Amino acid sequence: MVILLLLLVLPFALAGPPWQVCSNGSKYAPNSAYLENLTLLSSTLPKKAASNATLFATDAVGVAPDTVFAVTLCRGDINASACEGCLSSAFQEGQQLCPYSKDATIYYDTCMLTFSNKNFVDTNVGGPNWNIQRSVLKFTASANSTRQMVSTLINSTAQSAANSSRRFWTSRLDDSSFPTMYCLTQCRPNLTAGDCASCFRSASQMMLQDLDRRVGCRVQGTWCSMRYEANKFFQGDPMLLIAASAAPPEVEKNVQQHSM
Missing domain, CATH: 3.30.430.20 (Gnk2 domain, C-X8-C-X2-C motif)
Incomplete structure (x- = not known):
């Protein structure tokens, strides 16, 4: 579906x-x-x-x-x-x-x-x-399913970015029962891998705190930034392709629009 x-x-x-x-x-x-x-x-x-x-x-x-x-x-x-x-x-x-x-x-x-x-x-x-912006659009999937997908996406991308020399990474998550999602994570390149990972943990906590099935969110800080969307917003091909879990979440067929 x-x-x-x-x-x-x-x-x-x-x-x-x-x-x-x-x-x-x-x-x-x-x-x-x-x-x-x-x-x-x-x-x-x-x-x-x-x-x-x-x-x-x-x-x-x-x-x-x-x-x-x-x-x-x-x-x-x-x-x-x-x-x-x-x-x-x-x-x-x-x-x-x-x-x-x-x-x-x-x-x-x-x-x-x-x-x-x-x-x-x-x-x-x-x-x-920190600067935080959230999409006004929402998935109709359950809150738990959306949280699982977004967590997989941002955590996998953040780990790759923290371990890279540029402290930068992009990704795409594919699942037959969920919209394709894209993610970009970046730290200041003068940070150590550990400091970068720590910053990403703080950013992801803020992102997931009020996730509420949102189609996208961006968290920007002076140490790092993190963003995901259901539309491709960065240039070039994704640097990481992520396969969703073997047990896809049950979802409905529409996305509803809500005002913030």
Whole structure:
């Protein structure tokens, strides 16, 4: 039995404008040394990330108390040009969405920027900066069946990503009685495999906490990100093909739309 999906113009209501996390702490003044240092980073760091095979870069500019630390990361399936463009927009949007904030994180669909006046590059600041988005569409399969499928998908993909040199992986899950699902997981490539796996555990817990049979969900953090959908949202072929369990769940034939 094959589930039929309700098709929308948007494959999943997650793409679009950036999402920001702005600090309520200290602010910088207009025409300040901090702004000058942030502007300098915006002119160099996007190119630095785009020229890196992992699409990742960090840097720090200036002297205390006006030092700006920044981390940038693009999604592993996009090209260098798209990466540079995304990060350039993130720097620009960051100053507009978090005006005069010394500490901000900007998430786009394909890149992430975080900057601060504190040296966070080698410390875990992912917790406070999570961004979570959930699909408004739901499977009509049971909650347990959906949870089993999603858990298999995200955990298998996360394990592969944590064990890879780029800390990036994509996958597809196939089952005759459940819609095909796709997943993408990524960590900052400067993390150890253990730290990456730990971050994925936190992300998956948040994703599964309010799963509620949702067709898709995305969790983004400054250490790692995780996303699954019933539509292919990444470029290229899946790096991992996952076969569902031998005992497929019983499901109905439709997907219902619910508002969040």
